Amino acid sequence: MRILLFFCCVLCFACDNEDNDFQPPSLPDSTVESDTTLSFLALGDSYTIGTSVEAEQRWPDQLATALLEQESIRLLPLEIVARNGWRTDNLANALLADPPGNDWNMVSLLIGVNDLYQGFAVEGYETRFSALLESAIGFAGGDTASVFVLSIPDYAYTPFGGGNEAISKEIDRFNAAATRIAAEKGVMFYDITDISRKGLAEPLLVAEDNLHPSGLQYGRWVESVLLDRVAERVRARD
Known part of the structure; x- marks a missing residue:
């Protein structure tokens, strides 16, 4: 059964404007001492490629900056496979067409909003998301x-x-559905949705396209949810 939503256009918005009130962190200095270097593959859609923000404001880039400056962990190379408007099947097809390899030290997955927006049932999403997560595990x-x-x-x-x-x-x-599937496969699930739900109360958390997160919001994902948890798991590897 297809999901009925109140909007009829596709969630495929792009904007060249950035949040002018947000000052992104400086890019990692190559002279900073690093105890650990890890390769990072980030898979997703507009929320990973950072639609409507500059490259350094995307959450993977802000995570890389914070890990290096605060934890001496360098993410190199950092590769993003994501595009504005992608559904789970679009991402899967892109990975089949150009496989990223199976030796990545860290892999993230954030996908599904366009499946939802375009009216696809959650049951189909579960199947496609599960397959993508298996692929992500394989890439790691x-x-x-x-x-x-x-x-x-x-x-x-x-x-x-x-x-x-x-x-x-x-x-x-x-x-x-994503939480359950991640738990079944033994993969960590990080909830950033609560932060996004402050967007109307705190307008600076939304990019100038009035739809996607701003660099400020992506920074909160990193500082409030990702940084400590990712660093802890990296340290546990040593």
Whole structure:
């Protein structure tokens, strides 16, 4: 059964404007001492490629900066396989066409908002997401401890979403499915959705396209959710 939403256009928005009130952290200095160097593969959609923000404001880039400056952990190389508007099947097809290899030290997966937005049932999402997560584990050489999943942000809490409760309910359903699948496969699941739900109360958390997260919001994902947890798991490898 297809999901009925209140909007009819596809969630495929791009904008060249950045959040002018946000000053991104400086890029990692190559002279900074690093105790550990890890390769990082980030898989996803507009939320990973950073639609409407500059490259250094994307969450993978901010995570790399914070890990180096605060934890002496260097993410190199950092490769992003993501595109604005991608569904789970689009990402899967891209990975089949150009496999990234199976020797990555860390792999992330954040995907699903466009499946939801375009009216695909959560049951189909579960199947496709499960297959993608298996692929992500394979890219990490089969090491589930080297993979993590991020929850889908709630775009209801943007000017575009307008506080639509029906959107939030579907976001919760899709995230519940992803949470369960990640747990079944022994993969960590990091919830950033609560941060995204401050977007209407704190307008600076939304990019100037009125839909995607701003660099400030991505920074909160890193500082509040990702940095300590990722660093802890990296240290546990040593």
